Amino acid sequence: xxxxxxxxxxxxxxAAWIIFALGSVWKIWSTLSVARQKDQVLxxxxxxxxxxxxxxxxxxxxxxxxxxxxxxxxxxxxxxHIAFFALLIFVSAHQIMIEEGFGIGWITIPDAVAxxxxxxxxxxxxxxxxxxxxxxxxxxxTDWTDFALLALVASPFVTGVLAYHQLGDYMTMVILHxxxxxxxxxxxxxxxxxxxxxxxxxxxxIGSEFGMVRHVKDW
Numbered sequence: 738x739x740x741x742x743x744x745x746x747x748x749x750x751x752a753a754w755i756i757f758a759l760g761s762v763w764k765i766w767s768t769l770s771v772a773r774q775k776d777q778v779l780x781x782x783x784x785x786x787x788x789x790x791x792x793x794x795x796x797x798x799x800x801x802x803x804x805x806x807x808x809x810x811x812x813x814x815x816x817x818h819i820a821f822f823a824l825l826i827f828v829s830a831h832q833i834m835i836e837e838g839f840g841i842g843w844i845t846i847p848d849a850v851a852x853x854x855x856x857x858x859x860x861x862x863x864x865x866x867x868x869x870x871x872x873x874x875x876x877x878x879t880d881w882t883d884f885a886l887l888a889l890v891a892s893p894f895v896t897g898v899l900a901y902h903q904l905g906d907y908m909t910m911v912i913l914h915x916x917x918x919x920x921x922x923x924x925x926x927x928x929x930x931x932x933x934x935x936x937x938x939x940x941x942x943i944g945s946e947f948g949m950v951r952h953v954k955d956w
Contacts, residue, residue, distance in 0.1 A: 769938070866884060886930060
């Protein structure tokens with residue numbers, strides 16, 4: 738079991754990060770290339786000023802008309818994204834691995850608080866899944882891959898909670914936790930999860946068009 742742990746926490750982890758990095762570069766480059774082929778003057782309408790203005794305004798909770806029209810979804814979505822990265826960066830177990838690997842460290846979230854946040858994130862994933870079933874406009878564009886991706890997103894948190902509470906064999910849960918996180922990392926550039934990479938580009942383009950061409954706000 739120790740050999741499997743060393744494999745998953747070492748070579749497989751590095752492989753996942755490399756695939757994620759190269760895949761992210763490919764995804765952004767290929768998306769821009771396709772967009773440029775369809776509209777050769779696309780980049781001429783991208784404004785740093787209006788693009789950043791749009792990104793900033795859409796990054797503030799309940800700052801847009803659309804967010805205020807869907808307050809529950811907006812609240813859950815903002816919490817989910819903030820909690821996701823907070824747990825990734827500030828959980829003490831993750832910090833220990835970062836410090837061992839790179840010799841750098843920072844403050845961490847108390848384990849009990851991180852545990853509560855992890856349960857809340859799992860709840861948010863369930864909310865997103867139920868929403869895809871009960872909301873007709875979302876159900877229409879949903880297929881089984883969306884539920885598979887939601888399960889993949891939730892899996893590192895589920896296995897993390899199981900490991901923390903030592904439900905099942907501890908080492909097995911830790912290995913599964915790392916494997917799930919690595920699979921999620923690899924999946925990001927090649928699935929709909931790539932919205933985390935492309936959303937700023939899309940928002941910048943829309944903000945540029947509305948601000949520079951239409952002279953109106955896009956929020």
